[in-house]
Amino acid sequence: GQNIDQPTEMTATEGAIVQINCTYQTSGFNGLFWYQQHAGEAPTFLSYNVLDGLEEKGRFSSFLSRSKGYSYLLLKELQMKDSASYLCAVRNTNAGKSTFGDGTTLTVKP
Amino acid sequence: GAVVSQHPSWVICKSGTSVKIECRSLDFQATTMFWYRQFPKQSLMLMATSNEGSKATYEQGVEKDKFLINHASLTLSTLTVTSAHPEDSSFYICSATGTSGGPGFLAKNIQYFGAGTRLSVL
Numbered sequence: 710g711q712n713i714d715q716p717t718e719m720t721a722t723e724g725a726i727v728q729i730n731c732t733y734q735t736s737g738f739n740g741l742f743w744y745q746q747h748a749g750e751a752p753t754f755l756s757y758n759v760l761d762g763l764e765e766k767g768r769f770s771s772f773l774s775r776s777k778g779y780s781y782l783l784l785k786e787l788q789m790k791d792s793a794s795y796l797c798a799v800r801n802t803n804a805g806k807s808t809f810g811d812g813t814t815l816t817v818k819p
Numbered sequence: 820g821a822v823v824s825q826h827p828s829w830v831i832c833k834s835g836t837s838v839k840i841e842c843r844s845l846d847f848q849a850t851t852m853f854w855y856r857q858f859p860k861q862s863l864m865l866m867a868t869s870n871e872g873s874k875a876t877y878e879q880g881v882e883k884d885k886f887l888i889n890h891a892s893l894t895l896s897t898l899t900v901t902s903a904h905p906e907d908s909s910f911y912i913c914s915a916t917g918t919s920g921g922p923g924f925l926a927k928n929i930q931y932f933g934a935g936t937r938l939s940v941l
Contacts, residue, residue, distance in 0.1 A: 751932040811862040
């Protein structure tokens with residue numbers, strides 16, 4: 710099976726930087742995804758890491774360390790619209806399924 | 820590109836009736852589709868994985884006779900909740916991975932999600 714842990718809630722200030730951590734335990738690792746989900750909506754893809762290191766995409770960056778079973782999502786220059794749930798998902802080689810963490814609810818305050 | 824359309828977005832039905840939810844990949848070939856259920860303030864729980872032309876693989880604890888999945892073509896999968904009861908009320912979301920059926924780039928391994936269907940069973 711897979712175990713994915715991420716903080717339940719985080720709060721940050723508009724314009725600041727926030728890092729959301731995700732740790733996982735899995736057999737057959739085949740990639741880690743970050744998704745953003747606003748309340749009542751479906752998740753939207755943010756980033757994908759399959760090799761160790763940092764992937765940068767505009768204000769969002771994601772880091773992966775496979776040996777440590779660890780990833781983080783970094784959000785820079787926070788905006789109010791970034792208030793959402795951020796889901797860490799680990800893809801397994803078994804049928805390409807992904808298991809989602811419980812999500813981190815980020816609240817951005819003025 | 821990589822648009823997944825899910826319908827209906829909201830459905831209210833009486834207990835005992837069946838509800839069909841459609842998931843379509845509009846601009847790519849969805850070789851694999853996933854069906855999730857999400858309760859309020861909880862994460863996505865995978866219900867089943869379906870590959871085009873074959874039977875769906877259900878996760879442990881998901882009743883295959885209650886949640887019928889059909890993936891008859893490379894662009895369409897359906898989930899039918901049979902004899903729905905109030906405890907089936909939830910947010911159902913489909914996602915798809917696949918290959919580009921036309922021009923444009925489709926990122927491999929990325930799941931593209933539909934907008935979700937909110938089911939309320941009275």
